[in-house]
Amino acid sequence: MRFSFVAVLALGLSSLAGAQSTAHWSYEGKTGPLNWGKLDPAYKTCSEGREQSPIDIRGARLNKALQPIEFHYIAGGVNLENNGHTVVAEVNPGSYIVAGGVRYDLVQFHFHHPGEEAVKGKLSDMVVHLVHKSAEGKLAVVAVRLMEDQGSPNAVLAALWQHMPKTEGAREKVTEFVNPGGLLPADRGYWTFMGSLTTPPCTEGVRWFVFEQELSLSRDQLRYFAALFKMNTRPLQELHGRRIEADE
Ligand SMILES: [Zn+2]
Numbered sequence: 001m002r003f004s005f006v007a008v009l010a011l012g013l014s015s016l017a018g019a020q021s022t023a024h025w026s027y028e029g030k031t032g033p034l035n036w037g038k039l040d041p042a043y044k045t046c047s048e049g050r051e052q053s054p055i056d057i058r059g060a061r062l063n064k065a066l067q068p069i070e071f072h073y074i075a076g077g078v079n080l081e082n083n084g085h086t087v088v089a090e091v092n093p094g095s096y097i098v099a100g101g102v103r104y105d106l107v108q109f110h111f112h113h114p115g116e117e118a119v120k121g122k123l124s125d126m127v128v129h130l131v132h133k134s135a136e137g138k139l140a141v142v143a144v145r146l147m148e149d150q151g152s153p154n155a156v157l158a159a160l161w162q163h164m165p166k167t168e169g170a171r172e173k174v175t176e177f178v179n180p181g182g183l184l185p186a187d188r189g190y191w192t193f194m195g196s197l198t199t200p201p202c203t204e205g206v207r208w209f210v211f212e213q214e215l216s217l218s219r220d221q222l223r224y225f226a227a228l229f230k231m232n233t234r235p236l237q238e239l240h241g242r243r244i245e246a247d248e
Contacts, residue, residue: 025200033234036200046202052237053195054116060191066247070098075179084168086110086232104132104140112233113226115145117210128183143210152216156182185213189248198234
């Protein structure tokens with residue numbers, strides 16, 4: 001059991017940040033977010049960092065020099081993993097974005113309920129974090145906020161939820177090709193700022209892009225996820241003078 005737990009962590013965001021971490025953490029109680037920084041020396045950025053995520057987005061400044069993010073997403077195979085904190089969709093190579101002149105390859109995407117990034121204090125019902133990595137190892141996360149709308153199931157979620165691994169450590173292969181572009185809103189206006197991973201080890205230096213437009217999911221889709229992950233959201237973090245910029 002211990003081996004599989006460590007293996008699961010090694011496959012998660014921790015490996016993207018190059019950190020080796022084994023301390024158990026959770027979203028409530030003694031191992032919850034307020035104590036993450038004390039659970040393991042490798043997690044100290046969670047409490048000492050000055051550019052932590054998620055944040056409340058308000059007071060954004062227009063930066064006309066910001067370019068639209070170029071999305072080059074393709075349909076491909078997806079493996080789902082329940083890592084005990086969320087479900088992670090690991091995608092086959094080939095999908096990437098270009099942002100600020102840098103190419104970042106899509107590595108995985110995953111979900112939080114309720115959403116993590118707030119807009120003027122308001123959280124969405126869920127958020128999908130699309131995690132990208134450049135050749136130099138820089139991380140860029142695209143966040144899409146999802147709101148419940150009974151009439152509008154999301155097609156990508158419909159495909160994924162059919163193959164949901166329900167227990168910690170479980171993995172499932174999605175039998176149909178999935179295009180992560182189905183998780184992007186029509187309007188690509190965004191806010192951008194520097195932040196961190198929102199889970200231990202809370203590594204900083206992550207470029208965040210949060211879409212202004214929300215996407216719909218159905219009540220059933222939301223309930224299905226919430227039944228497995230009741231609350232997997234880190235509380236809002238201090239801005240500490242960071243600038244939030246908007247592209248439009
Ligand atoms: Zn996340």
